[in-house]
Amino acid sequence: MSAKKARKPRTRKPPQMDIHTVAARAKVSIATVSRTINRIPTVDPAMAKRVWKAIGELNYFPNTQARALVSGKSHLLGLIVSEITNPFFPELIRRFEECAVERGYEILITSTNYDSTRMTSCVRRMIERKADGVAVMTFGIEEPLLDQLAKQKIPLVYVDSRPQQPAAMTLNVDYRHGIWQGVQHLAVLGHRKIAFISGPLNLHTARLRHQAFTQSLQQIGIPLNASWLIEGDHTLEGGMHAMKHLLQSNDKPTAILCSNDMTAIGVMHAAFDAALRVPDDFSVIGFDDIHIAEFIYPPLTTIRMSCLDLARGAVAVLCPEAKAQPPAAERTNLMIPTELIVRRTTSIPRDTIQTLKPLIRTASSEP
Amino acid sequence: MSAKKARKPRTRKPPQMDIHTVAARAKVSIATVSRTINRIPTVDPAMAKRVWKAIGELNYFPNTQARALVSGKSHLLGLIVSEITNPFFPELIRRFEECAVERGYEILITSTNYDSTRMTSCVRRMIERKADGVAVMTFGIEEPLLDQLAKQKIPLVYVDSRPQQPAAMTLNVDYRHGIWQGVQHLAVLGHRKIAFISGPLNLHTARLRHQAFTQSLQQIGIPLNASWLIEGDHTLEGGMHAMKHLLQSNDKPTAILCSNDMTAIGVMHAAFDAALRVPDDFSVIGFDDIHIAEFIYPPLTTIRMSCLDLARGAVAVLCPEAKAQPPAAERTNLMIPTELIVRRTTSIPRDTIQTLKPLIRTASSEP
């Protein structure tokens, strides 16, 4: 072999930019370049400096694919969401990305769009790209797919634990508390006729919210009217549709609790379409507290779920390097708090005003 | 070498799931497995069937990293956006992903958040992951970074061509037409005092919209009042702030054209805060036509920009396999159409009404 090249390029390739080029320019071996890049402390500072110089001059970027291949770690975190156009998810994604990038991870986003074929594809793509961990933030996914993921020994996090789940972390949202607060708030205002628009009930998460609602009613002692329990689909259009349905009824509710903000916005839109006013004619409460909720008209009363907590929790669980986690073992389940944010879509029901007005019973129940 | 294993695993590794395992189980060579997976037609159907069977039984998924490494194609398309929480971007991302997945590509999303450090990181990450192409859909990015990308010979697409650009495709949005339509619409209604809230003027795209506005005024023959040209930042909060500023002025406009929908929503919110009504007191027009624009109250008149066109254009340009493209050479520039969508935030200006009813000159303008 001649002096400088042990490698024997069979064909093609113009002078590739790789670790060898850098090594040659810095007059060190590729191993040293590798060590320098990986900040291994046992590298002679002088050499390191030469290497960094060469890297800068050559405009070299390490090839992540190759690193992943040899190290077995892709430094990719998967995130499967339901649909990216529901504003809650971008906010979640943003947080998730922040947390991930902070730890040197890239994120791979896929959305199921509630479509079975797409779900399969989402999972397959995660596996093929060898994600180091996957967060399933979709509000509903087919169970067998999760097994696929588990079978690949890819760390997983879910939102809301499901009946029989393989060994995977789960983040539990405290629906109970949030929805209870919402119902309580309405009850204090005087509402007794409260409707609930759920998500698709074949989704576990939607069922949890639904349960939380019925339980809250019971606890507070408000009778449940089955015809005020409407199944929505977490979309704005679904909310509109549900509201229209509600408006056709003879016995109308005075308040509507929605299982997410988009639904609530749809409800309000339908109300306006029918020349009704919120909150004068109907009180409305959402869920999620998406950014825009505060700025629509009227500003939406809603139950906030911290997507920063969600994101942080998920990433923490997924990244092995999560340092400073002494009590890691028992942290397999995390509770995400919720909180009622009172704005302008809730007020005393119209009936109550009429009833109470003679007594001048002021509405002192403003939180 | 002994009968079955030419490979000599130096150490570790429990029986990995790789192409060799599949080959062994299907009793063929790894080359055949590879060819089968890649659907190369010259494989004996019987063998192919055995291979697929083995793949299914073993739950095998090809390792994308390895394929990328050897083939030189990562099948990753980068998408750099400004901020994922502006609803326009999720809609764009969704389309982009659809188009990309359709062609067998994954997408890598990064957002700059208008932050210089993050921009650098976004570009670096694209290069390190060896994206096969990058779409820069950020409304503003530092030029040197684009050179970085170009230097790596990564195909690029931008939105709106910039002054001196390296060889890269650009998608041009037809701001002229859309904004002209908006101004024209207002003029026809009788508005002569039209304000414009731009994006950050250090961004090229923002400047284009700004220009389109001033030119439209000129064409239509409406005088320009510099104090009605406000610099916003494409956010809801920015819109609120700009509107508050406008409301303090003695000489108030009667209509406000915003350079995106989020700004318009902020403007409306500020108006409501000041007990003003849209469109009675002010007409408002947005830009983008995000999904929610139709459902807020009142529904927003806006200028639609097709993000499907944007996405499709970008992906088409970035994916080599884009078949059926005879006239590819001259398609280096694509015009994205815009369209005025009239809803409920625009009407006849109040002054006009007053003019028509001289006797009922109400003093209802107290912010």
Place this chain on the structure above:
DNA sequence: CTGTTAGCGCCTTCAG
């Protein structure tokens, strides 16, 4: 039409 083999760019023992 199938199998063998040489790398893709990098990390990582293992000798010096």
Place this chain on the structure above:
DNA sequence: CTGAAGGCGCTAACAG
């Protein structure tokens, strides 16, 4: 503390 060399899992020549 540095350099040489063997793969990581896969594709793409090249032989058979």
